[in-house]
Amino acid sequence: MEKVKLKLLYSDLKPELDMIEKELEQAVDSESLLLNDASLHLLQAGGKRIRPVFVLLAGKFGNYNIDVMKQVAVPLELIHMASLVHDDVIDDSETRRGKPTVKAEWNNSVAMYTGDFILARALEYISEIDSPKLHHILSKTMIEVCRGEIIQIEDKYKLDQNLRDYLRRIKRKTALLISSSCELGALVSGTDEKTAAHLRRFGYFIGMSFQIIDDILDFTSTDEELGKPAGSDFIQGNITLPILCARKNPEVYSLLKNNLGKELTEPERLHIVKTVRDSTAIDEAKAISERYLQKALEELAYLPKGNANKTMRKIAFFIGKRKF
Amino acid sequence: MNEQLIHSKITSMEIDVLRAVKQRTLEKFTEGPSVERARLFFLLLPYFDGKHWSGEIEASAKTVSIVYAALHAHDQVKENASATKKQQLTVLAGDFYSGIYYQMLANLNNITMIQRLATAIIKVSEKKASFHDGLDRTTAELDRSVQQIETELLATFYNFYGFDHYTPLATLMLSYIRYKDELECLQGGSETRIIRSLNETLQHPLHTERWLLEKLDNLHDQISLTINSYNFNYDLKNFMLHQITPHQHRAEQLTREG
Numbered sequence: 178m179e180k181v182k183l184k185l186l187y188s189d190l191k192p193e194l195d196m197i198e199k200e201l202e203q204a205v206d207s208e209s210l211l212l213n214d215a216s217l218h219l220l221q222a223g224g225k226r227i228r229p230v231f232v233l234l235a236g237k238f239g240n241y242n243i244d245v246m247k248q249v250a251v252p253l254e255l256i257h258m259a260s261l262v263h264d265d266v267i268d269d270s271e272t273r274r275g276k277p278t279v280k281a282e283w284n285n286s287v288a289m290y291t292g293d294f295i296l297a298r299a300l301e302y303i304s305e306i307d308s309p310k311l312h313h314i315l316s317k318t319m320i321e322v323c324r325g326e327i328i329q330i331e332d333k334y335k336l337d338q339n340l341r342d343y344l345r346r347i348k349r350k351t352a353l354l355i356s357s358s359c360e361l362g363a364l365v366s367g368t369d370e371k372t373a374a375h376l377r378r379f380g381y382f383i384g385m386s387f388q389i390i391d392d393i394l395d396f397t398s399t400d401e402e403l404g405k406p407a408g409s410d411f412i413q414g415n416i417t418l419p420i421l422c423a424r425k426n427p428e429v430y431s432l433l434k435n436n437l438g439k440e441l442t443e444p445e446r447l448h449i450v451k452t453v454r455d456s457t458a459i460d461e462a463k464a465i466s467e468r469y470l471q472k473a474l475e476e477l478a479y480l481p482k483g484n485a486n487k488t489m490r491k492i493a494f495f496i497g498k499r500k501f
Numbered sequence: 502m503n504e505q506l507i508h509s510k511i512t513s514m515e516i517d518v519l520r521a522v523k524q525r526t527l528e529k530f531t532e533g534p535s536v537e538r539a540r541l542f543f544l545l546l547p548y549f550d551g552k553h554w555s556g557e558i559e560a561s562a563k564t565v566s567i568v569y570a571a572l573h574a575h576d577q578v579k580e581n582a583s584a585t586k587k588q589q590l591t592v593l594a595g596d597f598y599s600g601i602y603y604q605m606l607a608n609l610n611n612i613t614m615i616q617r618l619a620t621a622i623i624k625v626s627e628k629k630a631s632f633h634d635g636l637d638r639t640t641a642e643l644d645r646s647v648q649q650i651e652t653e654l655l656a657t658f659y660n661f662y663g664f665d666h667y668t669p670l671a672t673l674m675l676s677y678i679r680y681k682d683e684l685e686c687l688q689g690g691s692e693t694r695i696i697r698s699l700n701e702t703l704q705h706p707l708h709t710e711r712w713l714l715e716k717l718d719n720l721h722d723q724i725s726l727t728i729n730s731y732n733f734n735y736d737l738k739n740f741m742l743h744q745i746t747p748h749q750h751r752a753e754q755l756t757r758e759g
């Protein structure tokens with residue numbers, strides 16, 4: 178339902194997004210039936226397509242030409258998809274958006290080849306654009322996203338890490354690709370540099386807020402809403418903002434410390450989720466997300482008024498208040 | 502160019518490649534990037550053979566080597582194993598190396614090469630997936646897949662810089678190396694995807710072993726013939742035959758085994 182609501186916010190873009198959806202399907206077409214099936218399996222699981230949306234919206238601040246915009250929007254979504262299929266191997270995930278993951282439906286090797294195939298398709302597609310600056314930005318982003326994931330694995334089970342570690346991690350893991358979506362949309366539509374910089378920062382702030390909310394929802398949503406057990410981040414040893422806030426209470430700290438990395442029983446998991454949910458941690462984490470959201474809105478204030486600005490504002494508010 | 506200079510150039514390239522993909526955590530917890538010297542040799546072959554060689558060509562050659570390392574890292578991910586730290590970081594190693602090669606080519610403003618390599622990776626991924634799709638294949642089809650997996654990236658590099666005439670020889674020699682590794686795995690009691698597919702087609706590990714031995718003999722004969730059709734100098738030819746694909750003929754092997 179929430180996904181539908183989010184899509185309503187950018188319903189003006191529906192014809193373009195439908196076109197991008199078709200392009201995505203064509204992009205994963207392969208002479209290997211197996212790769213074709215696995216890629217379509219992933220594609221048809223759906224998604225918010227938030228990266229293409231930001232590319233298109235950013236493009237509205239320049240000379241918007243859908244044929245050019247989709248050359249960036251499609252590969253950015255493909256890069257995101259490739260990372261998801263590999264992430265499911267990393268996290269050993271059985272389901273994604275309520276459907277079996279590629280690794281669960283086939284095996285880890287097929288997931289690796291599917292990810293490599295989709296990523297190569299993305300690069301094949303985007304290299305139609307002969308813009309060194311675009312490729313510098315995107316390649317740097319891809320490396321930083323990987324670094325973020327490597328650090329996330331390094332920082333697992335480290336309850337005593339600080340807020341800066343967490344923020345740096347989510348910047349790389351999530352915010353950079355959204356930020357780049359906005360920046361590249363601005364670049365290919367030929368906006369001036371100032372506008373592109375505001376859009377890049379908007380994407381960064383909204384990406385930070387988005388990830389913090391995602392981490393909050395891991396504790397506040399039900400298993401059904403999440404399509405996986407609530408508290409999965411904690412179970413996997415990922416120290417997210419709600420945990421960092423909750424650990425300030427010595428009793429909660431002990432509870433978390435004693436259970437981190439342990440094989441949890443169902444009652445133990447539910448107890449931890451409830452403890453974090455009932456603490457002040459959720460409100461504190463929301464306040465930090467809200468600060469990023471405000472910064473994102475400040476960036477929008479520098480941009481020309483119009484439909485794109487209005488839609489970005491609505492998306493920002495939605496992200497700040499989303500329930501799952 | 503004598504043997505020592507060839508070794509030294511390969512080592513220098515190997516060091517450059519390892520430096521380009523260096524990452525502390527990956528180094529600590531994974532096997533590290535696989536940079537095979539035989540592949541480096543073939544990437545450098547035009548240079549050894551005295552062809553026009555520029556800094557740009559050498560930088561591109563390094564990126565091809567990094568792509569091989571990226572794909573090789575993902576080959577190391579166990580088919581059905583759960584997510585150990587090593588496995589998780591091996592997945593990320595492959596993705597990280599992919600980012601590095603893309604960035605290196607972007608820095609060279611070689612956008613066309615980015616596209617050509619991407620197309621090659623698609624073909625290689627498709628061929629690798631063909632070993633998992635459960636379809637029956639003849640040994641000739643499996644052989645074509647192996648050839649493409651081994652040489653598609655190199656052939657793309659050769660084609661881009663006008664070195665296509667090395668492709669047939671590289672295809673023979675890299676296939677030889679791959680089948681030699683497969684034979685060693687089989688004889689050592691381990692099973693790879695290629696061995697499994699050959700076993701399925703040939704219906705018995707002994708038949709697979711025989712097929713591999715004959716294949717190696719055949720490839721070696723073809724290599725010997727093909728190599729003479731090139732105008733390589735003595736040292737280079739010698740290096741290829743004795744350092745890259747040293748061969749023990751099946752008959753010799755059988756005699757030795759008694």
